[in-house]
Amino acid sequence: MNGRTDGIMDSLRDDLKGFFKPRMLFTAMGLAGALWLGSGVYMVGPSEQGVVRRFGKEYALTGSGLRYHLPWPIESRDVVDVARVRRVEIGFQTEMGRVKVIEAEALMLTGDENIVSCQLFVQYVIKDPAAFVFRARDPEQVLRTAAEVALRSAAGRNTIDFTMTDGRFQVQEQIKEQLQRLLDAYQTGLLVTEARLLEVDPPQAVQDAFHDVVRAWEDRERLLQEARGFTEDIVPRSRGEAAEMVLKAEAYKEQRVIRAQGEAKRFLEVAAAYAASPVVTRERLYLEVMERILPNAEKIVLPSQSAGSVLPWLPLRALQAPAAASTSPQVKGVTP
Structure with missing residues (x-):
């Protein structure tokens, strides 16, 4: 009885295997197909x-x-x-918040045959995704090489003084423009948004001497600015003072002419009056002169009975003093 039951179970098991095996295969194939289609x-x-x-x-x-x-x-x-701003560093490398100078990239030869150490910081974005993916093999490495080429080219076209002082921003623009031209020529699909010179210094061995030169240059520029300011201030002031002097001279001239004309007119009037009545005119002129002299003279009034006992004398020492040079002689009386 047991042998017959085992035979039935084996037969049923074989039938089930034959039934599910194709279904499992098709199910697995369907799931794989769905996953393959869904991977897109x-x-x-x-x-x-x-x-x-x-x-x-x-x-x-x-x-x-x-x-x-x-x-x-x-x-x-x-x-x-395409919106993320990326960066590349030339001449240095930032590691754990510390800056490490890479001298092989940093040292440049300037147009006046001096050596300068430059650190360039470049920011860029992807402006053309298709060109970035298909045109260049390694666009970011092309950018790094092109940035170093542009930096060396700009340093070689300019003097060290120009690069380190007044021309620093112009040199940055030269680097940015040349770098963008190179990236466009290689079809990298990259757009440079900023190229900034972080450090422009001479080599460490001569750094102190070059800093002295830079300070002297800054002092020269400051003195030039002060001189220009002084010139802009003194020239208008001098012109104003000259114009004022001319106006005063003109006014003095007019005053002298008018006074001379008035005195000439008065003289002619006096001459005419004198010709008409000499005695009266002479007395009037005498009285006018006394009116101008007597108010400034020291006067001593003596009674008539002592007139014969007073001896008049001149104060010669007072006349010789500078302060009394413009005054009339004083007459004093001394009793003998």
Whole structure:
């Protein structure tokens, strides 16, 4: 009885295996197909762009959102962040918040055959995702090499004084413009947003001497500015003073002319009056002269009975004094 039951169970087991085996195979194939088709679903962020390849070649660009492409190996995609600002350092490297100078990149030869140590900081973004993915093999390495070329070229076109002082911003613009031209020529799809010279110094061995030169240059510029300011102040002031002197001279001239004309007119009037009545005119002129003299003279009044007992004399020492030179002689009386 047991042998017969075991036979039935074996037969049932074989039947079940024959029934489920094809179904499991088809189910597995269906799941694999679904997963393969689903592998083409991808997400593109708000600041990203998708680049779809078909059989390894550029096919399409996609914007942000949920996207789909045909599964690999028919199509594939690259998602590129076009808003993120990237950076590259030339002549130095930042590690754990510390700056390490790379002398092989930093040392440059200037146009006046001096050696200067430069540290360049470049910021860039991806402006053309398709060019970034397909045109250049390693766009960021191309950027690094081009940045060093542009830096050395700009340093070689300018003197060390110009690069370290007044021309620093102009040199930065030269580097940025040349770097962008090189990136466009190599079709990297990159856009340089900033190229900044962080450090422009002479080599360590001669750094103190060069800093003295820079300070002397700054003092020279300061003195030139002060001289220009003094010139701008003194020239208008001198012109104003000269104009004032001319106006005073003109006024004095007019005053003298008018006074001379008045005195001439008065003289002619007096001469005419004198010709008409000499005695009266002479008395009037005498009285006018006395009116001008007597108010400034020291006067001593003597009674008539002592007139014969007073001897008049001249104070010669007082006349010789400078303070009394413009006054009339004083007459004093002394009793003998």
